[in-house]
Amino acid sequence: xxxxxxxxxxxxxxxxxxxxxxxxxxxxxxxxxxxxxxxxxxxxxxxxxxxxxxxxxxxxxxxxxxxxxxxxxxxxxxxxxxxxxxxxxxxxxxxxxxxxxxxxxxxxxxxxxxxxxxxxxxxxxxxxxxxxxxxxxxxxxxxxxxxxxxxxxxxxxxxxxxxxxxxxxxxxxxxxxxxxxxxxxxxxxxxxxxxxxxxxxxxxxxxxxxxxxxxxxxxxxxxxxxxxxxxxxxxxxxxxxxxxxxxxxxxxxxxxxxxxxxxxxxxxxxxxxxxxxxxxxxxxxxxxxxxxxxxxxxxxxx
Ligand code: EPU
Numbered sequence: 001x002x003x004x005x006x007x008x009x010x011x012x013x014x015x016x017x018x019x020x021x022x023x024x025x026x027x028x029x030x031x032x033x034x035x036x037x038x039x040x041x042x043x044x045x046x047x048x049x050x051x052x053x054x055x056x057x058x059x060x061x062x063x064x065x066x067x068x069x070x071x072x073x074x075x076x077x078x079x080x081x082x083x084x085x086x087x088x089x090x091x092x093x094x095x096x097x098x099x100x101x102x103x104x105x106x107x108x109x110x111x112x113x114x115x116x117x118x119x120x121x122x123x124x125x126x127x128x129x130x131x132x133x134x135x136x137x138x139x140x141x142x143x144x145x146x147x148x149x150x151x152x153x154x155x156x157x158x159x160x161x162x163x164x165x166x167x168x169x170x171x172x173x174x175x176x177x178x179x180x181x182x183x184x185x186x187x188x189x190x191x192x193x194x195x196x197x198x199x200x201x202x203x204x205x206x207x208x209x210x211x212x213x214x215x216x217x218x219x220x221x222x223x224x225x226x227x228x229x230x231x232x233x234x235x236x237x238x239x240x241x242x243x244x245x246x247x248x249x250x251x252x253x254x255x256x257x258x259x260x261x262x263x264x265x266x267x268x269x270x271x272x273x274x275x276x277x278x279x280x281x282x283x284x285x286x287x288x289x290x291x292x293x294x295x296x297x298x299x300x301x302x
Pocket of ligand 1: 141142143144216224225226227228229230235236237238241258259260261296
């Protein structure tokens with residue numbers, strides 16, 4: 001969607017919102033799939049209520065974009081604009097065992113930065129791509145560690161109240177790849193409390209997780225991580241693998257040869273192909289195992 005509304009175009013600079021016209025979301029997502037739209041980069045958190053009120057008044061649909069690493073975006077000209085937080089520096093500030101982190105910060109870099117200050121606990125998250133905001137929204141986890149464990153406070157824009165507010169960690173429920181945030185809540189910043197650990201020890205934990213990940217996941221390829229959530233007590237990857245579906249493809253959308261719950265863009269896959277592959281694999285698993293797999297990847301349909 002290209003913004004042509006003059007009132008909106010005139011107000012954006014005053015709100016410190018930068019517009020990039022006709023951006024390809026394929027270039028902003030780890031899957032390398034997605035159509036075009038205007039991207040609005042928000043340089044000041046406090047502008048968000050006014051920006052969203054303006055977009056609503058003018059009937060401009062919008063979606064919040066984080067790091068784009070767990071996202072499948074529809075093809076073609078998109079019927080909504082994308083909103084993304086601009087980067088602020090410094091994006092991590094440490095005080096004792098507390099890390100104040102901007103939601104736009106890169107998750108892996110945040111983990112490394114804290115490690116260098118002898119703050120650990122998040123070793124398993126080092127190879128999880130994406131932004132801190134995205135990790136918070138879906139309680140990203142790996143190797144027995146979830147980010148929610150360390151959250152003490154979150155600064156969030158809540159669409160329901162149209163206000164920016166602070167939520168205490170215990171006001172949010174963090175579950176397996178799920179949180180109690182509404183889909184239109186926007187994470188802005190977080191206060192994490194982390195255990196003290198010597199850097200060398202943290203580094204060792206990071207190395208072990210990296211090795212496990214390299215051995216089992218297709219890291220060099222375009223993917224959105226795991227496509228499906230694991231069903232309770234089960235493993236989506238193992239079920240898909242048992243059906244002999246590694247390498248199975250629809251066009252350039254392909255089940256990874258390395259990990260069957262990773263679907264990769266092996267060339268110029270379209271969203272339509274990736275969605276067809278997801279539906280096909282879901283159907284086969286349902287038929288053979290009687291289990292309906294739920295998406296872990298977030299889908300933005302047009
Ligand atoms: N397995 C197979 N074949 C495969 C893939 C896995 O047989 O193609 C088997 C493995 O041998 C293992 C079991 O399935 O016995 C589980 O596999 P794995 O250890 O790789 O973990 P996972 O449950 O598939 C989860 C997360 C990953 C996270 C890893 C490591 C989900 C959906 N996935 O994968 O997270 O990196 O554990 O902690 O929870 C993601 O969220 O995008 C993601 C990649």
